[in-house]
Amino acid sequence: MTFNKSYPDDRSDNVEKLQEKIQNTLENISEAEASMAFSNEVEQQRILEKNQKREESIQSMRIEAKEEAAARKNGYK
Template sequence: MTHNRPKPDDRSDNVEKLQDMVQNTIENIEEAQESMEFSNEQERQRIQAKNERREESIAAMREEIKDEASDRENGYQ
């Protein structure tokens, strides 16, 4: 019988992972903006709505980056 133990919480690279996620999301927004040029009105509205959700996600990720950086500075590794 094996015991499944949870992996230890490794937050050492969370800031970097979040920064990569922000950058990728920004690139997705830019690509979507470019595709709007070739889209019909319905598609443009859908893309705009999705980009608004992406902007909200970026704001949340940036807050999480601040929290993680603060935790790191305060000794959590």
Template sequence: MEFNNKPKPDDRSDNVEKLQTMVQNTIENINEAEETLEFSNAEDRARVEAKNERRKESIDAMRSEIQDESQARQNGYRQS
């Protein structure tokens, strides 16, 4: 059996949109998790709050990447 080991070409054309969708989904996950807090015990509450903090950090990173990708799109994805 033969395998094609050629890497796929780097297609960044929709990265901004994918990242924006990921940010929106993560925000929705934060909101849904926060809605469960009133029914949670202290241990579960701490776990949810910690996870939401990590989610917020991820959102910051994704927004930074959106800026980078948007700039790359404006520059025609030229490599430096």
């Protein structure tokens, strides 16, 4: 029988993790756009749709990063 050990909530590096995720997602968008030159119309449409979802994710991550930075500033109250 396995029990999950509970760990305290450590939010100390959440802003940095979110910034890294944003940067990685921006790089994925750039790489996907570059691959469009070698893709057919169907693949290009999929890339465009996926990049749109990536953009939406970036916006959400930016909001979350701002909230985390504010929480850090306020001592995570």
